Amino acid sequence: MQLIRRLALGLVVLLVASAASVAGVGWHQGYRLYVVHTGSMNPALRPGDAVLTAPAPSSVRRGEVVTFTVLSGPDSVVTHRVVSVVDGLVSTKGDANRTADPWTLHMSQVVGTAAAFLPHAGYLLVYLQQPQGLASVVVAALGLVLLWQLFFPIETPRGMGAHSATPDAVRA
Secondary structure, eight states, X not given: OHHHHHHHHHHHHHHHHHHHHHHHHHHHTTOEEEEOOSSTTTTTSOTTOEEEEEEOOSOOOTTOEEEEEOSSSTTOEEEEEEEEEETTEEEEEOTTOSSOOSOEEEGGGEEEEEEEEETTHHHHHHHHHSHHHHXXXXXXXXXXXXXXXXXXXXXXXXXXXXXXXXXXXXXO
């Protein structure tokens, strides 16, 4: 039973370390996750989805989904589809919008191109950014550890536990 516990714990540690390593390498190489807040890209992207972007390319082409900055501030990043590229200026449009966006972009404003869409993952990302969200994950993990200890207590060999000592041996 103790071997199974050690293997399970080792597997969990390995999975967490692997996920953290992959995320760290991806972040270092320029991959980013963004949460979709509006329905401008319906049906391809819905509010609550997440977009994994690859690092900014040197050029984009019509039909690509790109993430770019328009203003400064927390809501300055937008993800839309490229509708045209003329003389290095990029025009974009949300799939659900009838008209193109009112701005044109320089390639320096393009943050990245969409590498993957993660349905509903944005809800989790927003939740984990809140202090209560992160705290709830820590409490849940602690609860799982305590439940594991309750249902699978550590067994000590006979004669090794604190209860096996005689009262005289404790006093000496």
